[in-house]
Amino acid sequence: MKTNTIQYTITLFGLTLSVISFFMIENFFQKMSDKSSRQISIIEKQESINYAMPKIETDRRDEETTTQLLKETTKKSIVKESTIKNIKTPSLGIGEEIIYDGLTYTELTKKLNLNLYSTLANKGNFIADYTSKTGLDPYLALAIILHETGCKWGCSKLVNECNNVGGIKGQPSCNGSSYKKYETLDIGITSYLDMIFNNYYSKGLTTPELMNPKYASSTAWAKAINKYIETIKNS
Numbered sequence: 001m002k003t004n005t006i007q008y009t010i011t012l013f014g015l016t017l018s019v020i021s022f023f024m025i026e027n028f029f030q031k032m033s034d035k036s037s038r039q040i041s042i043i044e045k046q047e048s049i050n051y052a053m054p055k056i057e058t059d060r061r062d063e064e065t066t067t068q069l070l071k072e073t074t075k076k077s078i079v080k081e082s083t084i085k086n087i088k089t090p091s092l093g094i095g096e097e098i099i100y101d102g103l104t105y106t107e108l109t110k111k112l113n114l115n116l117y118s119t120l121a122n123k124g125n126f127i128a129d130y131t132s133k134t135g136l137d138p139y140l141a142l143a144i145i146l147h148e149t150g151c152k153w154g155c156s157k158l159v160n161e162c163n164n165v166g167g168i169k170g171q172p173s174c175n176g177s178s179y180k181k182y183e184t185l186d187i188g189i190t191s192y193l194d195m196i197f198n199n200y201y202s203k204g205l206t207t208p209e210l211m212n213p214k215y216a217s218s219t220a221w222a223k224a225i226n227k228y229i230e231t232i233k234n235s
Contacts, residue, residue, distance in 0.1 A: 099128070099131075099132045100131065100132070100137075100138055101139075101233075105128055105132060108124075108128045108132075108138060109124045109125045109128045110124070111124070111232070111235055112124030112127050112128060112138060112142055112232070114235045115142060115146065115152075115231065115232050115235055116142070116151070117151050117152050117153075117154075117155075118151045118154050118155040119151060119155040119159050119160055119185065120145070120149065120151045120155060120159070120165070120185075120189075123185070123186075123189060124142075126186060126189045126190065126193075127141055127142055127145075127189070127193070130190065130193045130197075131193075134197050134201075135201075136193065136196065136197045136201050137201070137206065139229045139232045139233060140196075140201075140206075140207070140208070140225070140229060141193055141196055142228070142232055143208075143225045143226075143228035143229045143232060144166070144196060144225060144228075145165055145166065145189075145192065146228050147221075147224055147225055147228060148165065148166045148167055149165050149166075158174060158179055159185075159188075161174065161175065162174035162175065162179065162180070162181040162182065162188075163181070163182035163183070163184055163185045163187065163188035164179055164180055164181065164182060164188055165185075165188050165189055165192045166191075166192035166195065166196075167179060168180050168191060168192060168195060200214065200215065207222075208221070208222035208223075208225035208226050208229075209222045211225075
């Protein structure tokens, strides 16, 4: 009986050790499994970070490149806009479009007026109007008028009393002479411009040298007209 009890006790003790060993082994493997899982997780996170870093760096470089491009584009736009603002585009309205020698109507009138004196002062608009419509050279026309009238130093009696700016003959008479009298100075200027255009310029005689043989007997006439033209151009 005693022997059976001892055997039973030993068997029970052995079973108890087996159970304890089983749980200890299971716990050991569970811990190892958890440790491995944590290590794998750490590795995966590191790999994720390593993967993300180049992308972040690439995105940063892309963002810097985009920012630089935007700055350059904005700068170019500002320069272009500034350039555009500084460009003078002639208007189609009178007084703004280029009509002769790179000048607008207003600028040409001003230049002509700088060379008109005495009774003819500030009559440049009549010459500018006429030449812009017909194509007559305004410098040539004014030069001939100045030469004929002497108005640079004081207009002649023919201009002051009869509004005749080119020594045109005809009726009605100017104080009983063969020269024509005009009702107004404006009409007299227009009449003289008509004569130059119709009798010379429209026939191809567009320079003092070409006009000289038909207009004046003196061969020095063309030289005198050219001198006036240079003065007008440089004014």
